[in-house]
Amino acid sequence: xxxxxxxxxxxxxxxxxxxxxxxxxxxxxxxxxxxxxxxxxxxxxxxxxxxxxxxxxxxxxxxxxxxxxxxxxxxxxxxxxxxxxxxxxxxxxxxxxxxxxxxxxxxxxxxxxxxxxxxxxxxxxxxxxxxxxxxxxxxxxxxxxxxxxxxxxxxxxxxxxxxxxxxxxxxxxxxxxxxxxxxxxxxxxxxxxxxxxxxxxxxxxxxxxxxxxxxxxxxxxxxxxxxxxxxxxxxxxxxxxxxxxxxxxxxxxxxxxxx
Numbered sequence: 659x660x661x662x663x664x665x666x667x668x669x670x671x672x673x674x675x676x677x678x679x680x681x682x683x684x685x686x687x688x689x690x691x692x693x694x695x696x697x698x699x700x701x702x703x704x705x706x707x708x709x710x711x712x713x714x715x716x717x718x719x720x721x722x723x724x725x726x727x728x729x730x731x732x733x734x735x736x737x738x739x740x741x742x743x744x745x746x747x748x749x750x751x752x753x754x755x756x757x758x759x760x761x762x763x764x765x766x767x768x769x770x771x772x773x774x775x776x777x778x779x780x781x782x783x784x785x786x787x788x789x790x791x792x793x794x795x796x797x798x799x800x801x802x803x804x805x806x807x808x809x810x811x812x813x814x815x816x817x818x819x820x821x822x823x824x825x826x827x828x829x830x831x832x833x834x835x836x837x838x839x840x841x842x843x844x845x846x847x848x849x850x851x852x853x854x855x856x857x858x859x860x861x862x863x864x865x866x867x868x869x870x871x872x873x874x875x876x877x878x879x880x881x882x883x884x885x886x887x888x889x890x891x892x893x894x895x896x897x898x899x900x901x902x903x904x905x906x907x908x909x910x911x912x913x914x915x916x917x
Contacts, residue, residue: 659843660686660709660811664718666868667704678704680868682718688810691837691844693858695851695901701869702847706813709845710736722811732760735809737817741800743788749775750784753802760807767806774802777839778832794825798832805840814846818853827884830856834882851905855897856883863904873904 665682668675678701686692694702707713709720711729720727722734735756743752753771757764775781778798788796797817804812818826830853837844848854854861858877865872879893 659688659690659723660684660845661721662709662718663720665705665708665715665720666717667701667708667713668716677868679708680870682869682871684862684871684874686843686845688843689841691846691857691859693846693848693854693861694864695848695854695861695905696864696869697866697905698849699867700864701867702864703815705864705869706736706815706845706847709811710734710813712736732807733810735804735807735812737800737804737812737814739816739819741788741793741796743796743799745788748785748787749780749791749799752788752799753806755803756807771802771806774805775799777836778802792825794821794829797821797829801833801836805836805842808840809842812842812844814844816847816849819849826850826853827856831882831884833857838881851898851901852894854901855879855894861901863901872907875901875904
């Protein structure tokens with residue numbers, strides 16, 4: 659579904675040139691959930707913006723569904739750290755916002771919007787305004803909004819980072835359920851090792867800037883995954899420990915592999 663071939667990105671400004679990413683080669687299969695993990699400043703968010711077509715590559719090529727990415731696409735949705743809901747619009751109307759932007763018939767998508775809100779545990783909140791919701795509920799609305807157009811690819815840039823630990827765990831469970839039922843291809847950037855292990859089929863570990871793929875780790879834990887009692891605590895802890903060691907290797911050589 660997504661292919662990155664020798665992708666690099668350099669930023670040039672008044673203070674000089676910064677090489678954010680170098681020689682990224684990565685294939686993401688259709689329906690796969692891939693997490694991207696690395697230290698601050700390693701180019702994780704830049705990588706998402708390149709895939710979304712919000713930034714041009716400096717070198718290499720990115721394709722989605724066999725088509726070269728040269729700009730933003732309707733079949734790619736992006737979810738950010740903050741929900742960015744319109745405060746004067748109801749929950750339901752916020753979810754339907756992309757429908758209006760793309761010029762689709764609102765009546766054709768209303769039932770799906772209601773179904774998505776039910777899936778996210780927000781049934782009965784359709785007419786509420788964003789300020790009447792908790793932060794976690796607002797982010798669920800944002801997730802529903804990103805799904806309304808049935809995107810083939812979802813790019814998520816630390817969407818749960820501003821939430822408390824319990825809400826993050828709860829939304830991780832919701833995201834797993836949404837992913838399993840909608841089968842979208844997801845690339846998820848996070849600073850949290852446990853979150854990456856809970857959610858992903860594979861975890862891409864980036865080296866410090868310039869970001870390169872240090873290693874790709876397969877997560878072979880049955881879904882749905884949780885951290886509760888009698889769940890997957892041992893498996894998650896083991897995978898998290900391995901990833902922690904990789905992140906602590908500051909000067910490991912560039913490259914990719916699986917484990």
